[in-house]
Amino acid sequence: MTYSTTVRHQRYTFDNLAEVLAKANEEKSGDSLAGIAAADQRERVAAKRVLADITLREILDTPLIDPAIDDVSRLILDSHDQPAFTPLAGQTVGEFREWLLDDATTGELIAAKQRAITPEMAAAAAKLMSNKDLILAAAKIRNVTRCRNTLGERGVLGIRVQPNHPADDLGGILLPAVEGLLYGCGDAVIGVNPAIESVDTVAAILGALDRLITVSGAPTQHCVLAHITTQLAAIERGAPVDLLFQSVAGTQAANASFGITLDLLREGRQRTLEHHATRDVRWVGQNVMYFETGQGSALSAEAHHGIDQLTLEARAYGVARAFEPHLVNTVVGFIGPEYLYDERQIIRAGLEDHFMGKLLGLPMGCDVCYTNHAQADQNSADNLLTLLTAAGCNYFMGVPCADDVMLSYQSTSFHDGAAMRRLFGLKPAPEFHAWLEERGIVTADGRLAIGDMAAHPLLGELHSLIGTVDVQ
Amino acid sequence: MAREIQPQPQNQLTRALAELRARTPARLVVGRAGEAYRTSTQLELREDHAFAVDAVHSELDLNRDFDPQLVASYKLFDVQTKAFDKADFLKRPQLGRQFSDEARATILAHCPTDVDFQIVVGDGLSSAAVVSQVPALLPLLTAGAKKRNWSLGQPFVVRHCRVGILNDVGVLLRPRVAVLLIGERPGLATAESLSAYMAFRPEAGHTDAQRNLISNIHARGVPPEQAALRILALADQMVAQNTSGVAIKEELTVNLDSKTSAGRLEENPA
Numbered sequence: 001m002t003y004s005t006t007v008r009h010q011r012y013t014f015d016n017l018a019e020v021l022a023k024a025n026e027e028k029s030g031d032s033l034a035g036i037a038a039a040d041q042r043e044r045v046a047a048k049r050v051l052a053d054i055t056l057r058e059i060l061d062t063p064l065i066d067p068a069i070d071d072v073s074r075l076i077l078d079s080h081d082q083p084a085f086t087p088l089a090g091q092t093v094g095e096f097r098e099w100l101l102d103d104a105t106t107g108e109l110i111a112a113k114q115r116a117i118t119p120e121m122a123a124a125a126a127k128l129m130s131n132k133d134l135i136l137a138a139a140k141i142r143n144v145t146r147c148r149n150t151l152g153e154r155g156v157l158g159i160r161v162q163p164n165h166p167a168d169d170l171g172g173i174l175l176p177a178v179e180g181l182l183y184g185c186g187d188a189v190i191g192v193n194p195a196i197e198s199v200d201t202v203a204a205i206l207g208a209l210d211r212l213i214t215v216s217g218a219p220t221q222h223c224v225l226a227h228i229t230t231q232l233a234a235i236e237r238g239a240p241v242d243l244l245f246q247s248v249a250g251t252q253a254a255n256a257s258f259g260i261t262l263d264l265l266r267e268g269r270q271r272t273l274e275h276h277a278t279r280d281v282r283w284v285g286q287n288v289m290y291f292e293t294g295q296g297s298a299l300s301a302e303a304h305h306g307i308d309q310l311t312l313e314a315r316a317y318g319v320a321r322a323f324e325p326h327l328v329n330t331v332v333g334f335i336g337p338e339y340l341y342d343e344r345q346i347i348r349a350g351l352e353d354h355f356m357g358k359l360l361g362l363p364m365g366c367d368v369c370y371t372n373h374a375q376a377d378q379n380s381a382d383n384l385l386t387l388l389t390a391a392g393c394n395y396f397m398g399v400p401c402a403d404d405v406m407l408s409y410q411s412t413s414f415h416d417g418a419a420m421r422r423l424f425g426l427k428p429a430p431e432f433h434a435w436l437e438e439r440g441i442v443t444a445d446g447r448l449a450i451g452d453m454a455a456h457p458l459l460g461e462l463h464s465l466i467g468t469v470d471v472q
Numbered sequence: 473m474a475r476e477i478q479p480q481p482q483n484q485l486t487r488a489l490a491e492l493r494a495r496t497p498a499r500l501v502v503g504r505a506g507e508a509y510r511t512s513t514q515l516e517l518r519e520d521h522a523f524a525v526d527a528v529h530s531e532l533d534l535n536r537d538f539d540p541q542l543v544a545s546y547k548l549f550d551v552q553t554k555a556f557d558k559a560d561f562l563k564r565p566q567l568g569r570q571f572s573d574e575a576r577a578t579i580l581a582h583c584p585t586d587v588d589f590q591i592v593v594g595d596g597l598s599s600a601a602v603v604s605q606v607p608a609l610l611p612l613l614t615a616g617a618k619k620r621n622w623s624l625g626q627p628f629v630v631r632h633c634r635v636g637i638l639n640d641v642g643v644l645l646r647p648r649v650a651v652l653l654i655g656e657r658p659g660l661a662t663a664e665s666l667s668a669y670m671a672f673r674p675e676a677g678h679t680d681a682q683r684n685l686i687s688n689i690h691a692r693g694v695p696p697e698q699a700a701l702r703i704l705a706l707a708d709q710m711v712a713q714n715t716s717g718v719a720i721k722e723e724l725t726v727n728l729d730s731k732t733s734a735g736r737l738e739e740n741p742a
Contacts, residue, residue, distance in 0.1 A: 029563050165496050172496030175489075179500055336657075337562045372524035372658050373562055373597050378517065401499035401509070401517060408659030410521075419507035454489060454501050463488045 146285020250315030594633025
């Protein structure tokens with residue numbers, strides 16, 4: 001079906017829904033790289049006008065990628081909540097945007113429609129929203145999850161401690177992990193990206209992180225962000241896995257390029273739940289998965305089917321929500337300038353991703369980050385961090401001074417997490433906060449309580465801990 | 473649980489802390505000014521970022537950046553890809569994988585074809601890496617190739633260069649083994665890290681699956697002497713097995729961490 005409109009006497013025609021969606025996007029270098037972006041600002045606004053008049057029913061009935069060749073399309077259609085959708089079906093995307101922003105539309109009302117809203121509908125609404133709209137709508141929605149603690153409640157901001165090391169040195173991982181705890185960070189997860197993708201390495205890091213959590217008594221979960229098959233092999237070998245990690249994308253072919261299928265994710269979740277049942281840990285819930293995503297990943301894998309990167313990102317969230325994750329974050333500035341060219345595009349993408357993830361029911365966090373070949377710097381990260389905290393983002397990354405010495409990119413720091421909590425009056429996850437208070441690390445209102453991190457007894461305990469793990 | 477462990481006396485702790493800090497390049501125990509950095513931390517971060525960004529954006533200039541003797545003795549010359557400027561290069565990776573017409577003509581005029589070992593130097597994402605590492609690597613690689621009685625190609629420098637240029641090198645010059653020394657995306661820890669991408673009889677359509685890589689070549693990573701040995705050893709393996717890429721296994725650790733397996737690996741300027 002073709003669509004057309006006239007903007008100030010000039011006629012614009014679009015061959016299909018995919019073209020409307022792509023051209024209605026705010027400017028992204030990745031869409032230009034794919035050759036699907038609007039030619040100019042007038043064509044962009046024409047596409048937005050056309051999109052505003054398309055009904056949600058029409059979007060549902062027009063799969064962008066044939067379900068016969070794409071299991072993500074099938075998953076989206078098979079898990080669609082028809083009864084909840086019926087009252088929304090006749091809304092146009094323009095009306096849907098207004099419904100989301102309306103005074104009377106509470107977070108609870110939106111949550112009741114979560115499974116009626118498909119990723120493509122969420123993407124369509126995002127394309128008609130300003131940055132402030134994305135913040136306002138997302139801020140209504142809280143998606144709460146539980147594993148070893150409770151994340152996502154209103155008034156809570158979590159931080160992942162990301163103590164990566166270029167050679168996976170266990171001491172070099174544990175020291176920044178402990179320092180993160182002393183900044184009140186680590187409630188989202190203590191999560192390490194391994195430099196070496198081997199079962200031995202992954203099992204060794206898992207063992208060290210587990211020992212840290214046990215010895216310190218911090219109510220949080222750990223994760224080693226290796227390929228899902230490597231983590232499952234580590235479980236087989238007796239290593240403790242709290243959260244099972246995987247990168248996911250919005251098409252079957254892109255997921256295949258990551259070496260995963262939906263069945264593998266299902267199997268992994270099941271095996272992790274079984275593994276948890278065998279461990280002497282106080283679990284407070286059954287959200288056991290951790291997913292990372294990012295606009296442009298499908299194009300980068302040449303698996304984008306001519307669909308724009310924003311819509312494909314929403315479809316990645318369609319994958320994620322099927323597995324009830326504890327954590328999901330977009331790694332918004334990592335992919336590089338050929339997909340998100342500069343600060344303006346990175347900020348826009350971060351706000352879009354967070355909004356769409358929240359709308360689709362995910363416990364959405366964000367790795368606010370940039371590489372040194374993008375037109376961005378730490379001020380850009382400060383900006384997006386502040387905007388996303390206003391939007392109610394579930395968690396951010398905590399990297400020592402925001403400088404990841406393994407992945408060679410800049411993210412956000414322990415200091416940044418503390419700054420956002422102070423600025424917006426937010427607290428750590430409740431179980432974790434109680435522990436922080438007990439250890440004199442953070443005050444009852446969530447403020448940092450200690451000046452000299454090196455003087456805190458937790459570091460002395462770490463010294464004993466290091467003796468108990470196999471440090472090379 | 474935590475109570476069972478006796479804290480260490482402060483002097484021992486300080487020593488232990490110092491030992492641990494020495495084990496990671498991460499910026500630890502830097503203190504704070506409220507919820508912000510101390511001024512010294514803030515300025516160190518800005519300084520490191522400045523060097524990283526300048527490494528990406530500065531244009532490589534043979535005559536300015538290299539010792540004139542090195543340029544003369546290797547008869548080094550430079551050419552450019554189809555990427556017109558750095559912005560073009562960053563936004564449109566495909567252009568950095570193809571020689572301009574002028575570059576093709578220059579290369580054909582200066583380089584013998586069908587050699588055993590062809591060295592190409594590309595700026596990639598860090599001209600600083602090329603300036604720092606290539607002067608040490610070039611003589612080592614040349615000497616190693618001569619020792620093996622390999623015929624040597626004429627080395628040259630490619631500006632606005634991506635890894636995929638190896639295919640164009642193959643089409644133009646038909647070398648048996650080609651090695652591309654190319655600047656990696658700079659981090660804050662170093663802006664001078666170089667990669668060596670290698671291919672056996674590179675040709676149109678080759679991807680990373682047909683290439684081998686030695687990354688992290690810099691003083692605190694893989695030093696040039698070690699890198700040269702590994703490059704030459706890989707070349708030996710390629711010649712012996714008549715192939716390159718996934719079929720060749722060096723003593724390398726394969727990096728498939730989260731962010732790379734998500735297709736987000738931009739550490740190297742592919």
